[in-house]
Amino acid sequence: MILVTGSTGFVGRSLMRVLEQEERQVRVYTGRINDPMALREAMQGVEAVIHLAGAETRDRVRLLRHVDLEGTERLLEEMRRVQVGRLVVLSRLNAEPASMHALLRIKGQVERLVRRSGVPYVILRSATLYGRDDRFLNVITSLAAWTWPMLWLPGGGHVAMQPMWVEDLVRCLAASVDRDDLLGQTIELAGEERWHYRDIARQAIRTAGINRYALGLTPKLIRPLSALCFGWWRRPPVTRFFMDRFSAPEVAPVDSVFRHFAFRPGRMGQHTSYLRGRGQRWRLFRLP
Secondary structure (H helix, E strand, O other): OEEEEOOOOHHHHHHHHHHHHOOOOEEEOOOOOOOHHHHHHHOOOOOEEEEOOOOHHHOOHHHHHHHHHHHHHHHHHHHHHHOOOEEEEEEEOOOOOOOOOHHHHHHHHHHHHHHHOOOOEEEEEEOOEEOOOOOOHHHHHHHHHHOOOEEEEEHHHOOEEOOEEHHHHHHHHHHHOOOHHHOOEEEEEOOOOOEEHHHHHHHHHHHOOOOOEEEEEOHHHHHHHHHHHHOOOOOOOOOHHHHHHHOOOEOOOOOHHHHHHOOOOOOHHHOOHHHOOOOHHHHOOOOO
16 A cells, blocks of 8 residues: 555646556545644555655745655654655755755755655655646746747756656656665656756747747846746746756756666657647646
8 A cells, every 4th residue: 555645746646647557556645744643544554655745836935844844754753653664755856955945955854854764765856847737848838928029048048957757757656666676765867868948948939839039037137026926826837946946957867767767768859749739828827
C-alpha cells in the first residue's frame, strides 16, 4: 500500500494515473499535512509514502514553512511511529539549507530533516517540469499573449535549464518505491536537453503560434512588477519562487534519468502540443 500526499497537484495528478495503470494499491491523503491524528490514521497498513505536498504555488514563505517544512516533520514523526518502510520525497535542483532564496532554502531544510529522520528514504531532486496544465510553459505563452509585441526575458534569458516532462518524472517516482538500491540517495533528475531560458521561451511561443520580439529585463525590475500584478492572486502564475529559477543554472548530468532508471526522457519538442490552439490569453486565469 502506497500513501500519496499532494495527489491533486500538477505532479500528483500524473502520478496517480501511472499508479492506477500499474494497478498499485494506493491511498490518497486528504487531510491537513500538519494534522498528526489524520496522518496516523492514514498510515495504517501503509508500506511506502510518496510525499508531494507543498505550498509553492501560493507564493507565501510562511505557508512554505508551515506545509513543506513543518508538514514534512509531522509526516516523519508518524512514519517512525508506525514504522512505514520507505519515503520517496520530491525536491528541487539547487535545494540548499543555506540558500538565499526561500523556496530552495526550505526545500534544502526538508531534505536535511529527511536524512536525519532515520526513515528509509529516496530524495528526487527535479528540474523545472512541463506538461499539460504546467505553470512554466503555459505561463510563458500566456504572458506573451498579453504583452504584445514583447516577450520578456528575466536576466536576458541567459540562465541554463534542463526542463523535464512531468510524465518522465512520475515514472521515476513510481519506480523508486520498489528500488532498494536507491535507498539513502539524493538523485538529481532533468531532461537531456540543455537550453538557455530564452530558447525555451522562443520555442514555446512558436509552438503556440505567437510572434514576439524578445526583450531582456533585470529581475530587480520584474520582481516588483510581478508582485504588483499578481500578488493579490491566491495562486499567482508568476511568483517570487518562479523568479528564483533565474538566480542560478538549473542543470544536472544529462544522463541522470538513464543512469538511475534506464530510460531516456522525452525531448521538449515531442510533448508541447498542448500549447497550440486558441485561448492562450485566458489560460493564465485557468491554471490549477
